[in-house]
Amino acid sequence: MSGESRNTGRLYGVGLGPGDPELMTLRAARVIAEADVIAYHCARHGRSIARSIAAPHLRPEHIEERLMYPVTVETTDHPGGYRGALDDFYEQAATRLAAHLDAGRTVAVLAEGDPFFYGSYQHMHKRLAHRYPTEVIPGVTSISAAAARLGTPLCEAEEVLTVIPGTLPEEELTARLAATDSAVVMKLGRTFPAVRRAMESSGRLAEARYVERATMSGERTGRLADIDPGSVPYFSVAVVPSRIANPRPAPGKGEVVVVGTGPAGPLWLTPETKRALADADELVGYTTYVDRVPQRPGQIRHGSDNKVESERAEFALDLARRGRRVAVVSGGDPGVFAMATAVLEVASQDAYKDVPVRVLPGVTAANAAAAKAGAPLGHDYAVLSLSDRLKPWEVIAERLAAAAAADLVLALYNPGSRSRTWQVGKAREVLLGHRAPDTPVVLGRDIGGPEESVRIVRLGELDPAEVDMRTILLIGSSQTQVVRRGDGHEIVWTPRRYPE
Numbered sequence: 279m280s281g282e283s284r285n286t287g288r289l290y291g292v293g294l295g296p297g298d299p300e301l302m303t304l305r306a307a308r309v310i311a312e313a314d315v316i317a318y319h320c321a322r323h324g325r326s327i328a329r330s331i332a333a334p335h336l337r338p339e340h341i342e343e344r345l346m347y348p349v350t351v352e353t354t355d356h357p358g359g360y361r362g363a364l365d366d367f368y369e370q371a372a373t374r375l376a377a378h379l380d381a382g383r384t385v386a387v388l389a390e391g392d393p394f395f396y397g398s399y400q401h402m403h404k405r406l407a408h409r410y411p412t413e414v415i416p417g418v419t420s421i422s423a424a425a426a427r428l429g430t431p432l433c434e435a436e437e438v439l440t441v442i443p444g445t446l447p448e449e450e451l452t453a454r455l456a457a458t459d460s461a462v463v464m465k466l467g468r469t470f471p472a473v474r475r476a477m478e479s480s481g482r483l484a485e486a487r488y489v490e491r492a493t494m495s496g497e498r499t500g501r502l503a504d505i506d507p508g509s510v511p512y513f514s515v516a517v518v519p520s521r522i523a524n525p526r527p528a529p530g531k532g533e534v535v536v537v538g539t540g541p542a543g544p545l546w547l548t549p550e551t552k553r554a555l556a557d558a559d560e561l562v563g564y565t566t567y568v569d570r571v572p573q574r575p576g577q578i579r580h581g582s583d584n585k586v587e588s589e590r591a592e593f594a595l596d597l598a599r600r601g602r603r604v605a606v607v608s609g610g611d612p613g614v615f616a617m618a619t620a621v622l623e624v625a626s627q628d629a630y631k632d633v634p635v636r637v638l639p640g641v642t643a644a645n646a647a648a649a650k651a652g653a654p655l656g657h658d659y660a661v662l663s664l665s666d667r668l669k670p671w672e673v674i675a676e677r678l679a680a681a682a683a684a685d686l687v688l689a690l691y692n693p694g695s696r697s698r699t700w701q702v703g704k705a706r707e708v709l710l711g712h713r714a715p716d717t718p719v720v721l722g723r724d725i726g727g728p729e730e731s732v733r734i735v736r737l738g739e740l741d742p743a744e745v746d747m748r749t750i751l752l753i754g755s756s757q758t759q760v761v762r763r764g765d766g767h768e769i770v771w772t773p774r775r776y777p778e
Contacts, residue, residue, distance in 0.1 A: 287314070287379040289410045290386040291393035291403055293417020294331045297494030297513075301423070302331070306415050310335040313386035315378045317343040317371075319398040327494075327513070328388035341378070343385075345371045345398075372405035379410045392417045396443070396464060421462045423492035424515050427499055430487075431523040433460045435575065444469035444516075451476035457549035459556065460520055467512035470505075477502060481553055482518050490514040521556070522575050532598035534625070534633060536618045538611040538640020539570050542726025546641050554638055555605050562594040563607030563617065571607060587620040594621065595630045611640040615663050615691050643750045644689035647722030650732045652769035654720055654752045657776065659687035664694070664701045671701070675708055682712035687772055688753040695747040702742035702751075709753060713737055718760045718770050720752035721745065734760060734768050 290309050295301035310316065310332050320326040324346065329336075336342075348354070349363050356363035378385050393399040393414050403412065421441065425432045433439040440458035442451060444465040455461055455476055463473050477483040486502035491513050502516055535554045540546025547555075555561070558577065561568050565581030573579075582590055594604045608616035618637045625635050648655045660681040664674060681688055688709075693702050709717075715738025723731045723746070735741075737753065745751065758772045 285382065286410050287381065287383040287385060289375070289379060289402075289406055289412045290384070291397075291399040291412070291414040292332075292386050292388055293392045293397075293415050294328055294388055294390055295418040296391060296420045296423035296492050297327070297331060299331050299334050301418050301493060303415065303417065306417065307335050309413075309415060310386050310388075311337065312384070313340070314383035315341045315343055315375070315385040316388065317345055317375055317385060317402075318388040319345045319347065321347055326388075328390050331390065332388050341383070343374060343378075345374075368401040368405065372402055375402060376406060376409070379406070389417065391419045395419050420464070420492055420513075420515055424462065424489035424517050425519065427489055427492045427497065428487050428517060428519065431520040432462070432517070434520045434522045436572070437520055437522060444473045448472040448476050452479045453549040455480035455482050455518065456553035458518075461516075461518040463516040465512065466510050466514045466516065470507045470510040470514075473516055474502065474505075474507065477516065477518075480549075481557060485518050485521070485524065487517045487519065488514065489517060525576070530601075532601045532603060532633065534594050534598045534604045534606060534621060534635045536606045536608065536612040536621050536635070536637045538608050538613075538616065538638065538642075539567055540641035540726065541610055541643045541646040542724075543570055544572070546646070546726055548638070548640065551638050551640060554636075555607075557603055558605035559603045560594075560597055561605050561607055562590055562597070564590075564609075567607045567609045570609075587617060588624060591617065591620040591624040595624055595633050595635075598633045599630065608640070609643075610646075611642045612637055613639070614642050614644075614661065643691065643722070643725060644752065646725045647720060647732065647750050647752060648689075650722060650725060650730075651720040651734065651752065653771040654718070654754060654758055655687055655689070656772040656774055657687060657755065657757065659689060659772075660684075661689045661691065663691045664705055665692035665698065666701065671704070674701075675704065678705055678708045679712065682709050682753075685712075685755045685757075687755045687758060688751075690751040690753065692747065693749055693751050694742065694745045699742065702740070702745045706737065706740050706742070709737060713753070713756070715739075717756075718754040718758050720754075720770055721749055722752065723749045725750070734770055 292306050292309055318326045318328040348367050349360060354360055354363045375385050387399045387402050389397040389399040437459035439460045440454055442454050442461055442463045444463045451473060466473060477486045483503050488500050488502045488505045490498040537551045537554050555571050560578045561571060562580045564584040568579055568581045594606045597604045606617050606621055610616060612618040621635060625633060644661060662677055666674060715736060717737040719735050719737050719740050721733045755772060758770060760768055760770050762768050
């Protein structure tokens with residue numbers, strides 16, 4: 279309830295449900311029957327689905343207000359364009375209803391489905407509810423009706439349902455479909471070709487179902503892939519139902535997808551990676567990284583130590599060769615000191631040459647730490663690992679010296695661990711041969727995680743005891759700046775221009 283309590287009529291937004299008059303609520307039927315004025319929106323042809331649903335409850339003495347849209351998808355010569363034409367229409371429609379309310383009449387505005395779910399009524403509500411006593415009567419949405427007519431659950435347990443307007447740009451549709459568990463796409467009609475392409479691009483087409491005019495005359499359901507785009511009306515939805523309730527058929531051929539989870543948890547995942555993780559039958563990876571991935575019913579997880587990369591890669595490829603969809607999970611980006619190289623190296627063997635392998639990018643630790651600190655990687659930079667487990671220290675020191683001599687900003691991975699405690703000190707010695715002691719150094723630790731810290735020190739003051747395996751070091755160039763902002767917070771940035 280809302281609005282003032284002066285002596286005026288009452289405004290109702292009445293949800294009619296998906297189309298079958300028997301799916302209206304008792305409250306909706308009673309309000310319609312008792313109202314003085316029945317208002318409903320319609321297109322320029324004058325027909326109203328809302329009125330046809332409510333027809334059994336209309337009386338001859340009802341005053342009817344037909345609110346006819348001046349435009350739908352047609353072009354308009356209105357000076358404000360399409361949006362301006364609609365805004366003027368809503369203002370005029372609200373003025374017409376306000377005249378009845380001021381006269382003490384009860385006004386029921388009919389809305390297909392639910393008034394607050396993509397409903398035209400909400401435009402009247404925004405303009406009138408603060409002025410008159412108002413009640414909104416919820417209705418069964420087309421989403422619920424579509425699932426019921428398909429006879430399949432929409433979402434179960436921890437699955438996420440995303441409702442998407444089909445009018446979004448195709449790339450946005452693809453990203454949202456890829457990132458969710460279950461989905462319903464509304465507002466089809468002319469948007470159907472783009473929605474279908476988005477379903478295919480996101481890998482959801484085989485699961486997608488189509489429902490047209492749910493619970494109404496002319497209802498049609500089927501596989502989305504089989505629907506003729508030219509036959510799709512506005513009153514239709516695309517449904518990607520629960521995967522738990524609707525297991526996918528086994529693939530004809532297995533594959534390995536190497537994914538990067540970014541530096542921490544789900545906030546750092548790309549939509550493409552989320553889809554690959556959801557599609558996988560089995561997850562393989564370093565236990566710490568596998569644990570970042572949400573549990574899914576039926577999905578098998580294989581966590582292992584971080585020093586068995588080749589064995590892990592071979593295990594994943596063997597699973598794929600047996601027809602399994604496998605996601606190999608890395609932190610950060612899988613191609614940066616991570617599992618992509620190990621998988622591709624093993625996949626190059628003759629035994630695995632026919633196993634499909636894909637690599638999906640992730641947010642790197644260097645980029646994440648740089649963003650937290652400001653923009654230290656704003657100019658040329660080099661990325662090195664200080665770990666001497668797979669290459670001798672002499673090679674590392676030579677590359678450090680070369681990059682420092684070239685005045686590149688440096689991102690140093692794997693700077694130290696329980697068994698490697700001296701490399702940071704040695705690296706500092708090498709760098710001080712080419713950089714001033716006051717060169718800015720960013721220490722980013724556990725970026726995105728619960729123990730995240732970002733500190734800025736000077737190269738001459740860099741303490742190896744403050745660096746561990748969860749730390750990344752960003753060493754500035756001669757041009758890198760440190761600036762203290764008005765709130766006292768320091769930021770680091772490297773200018774794009776280099777002095778001549």
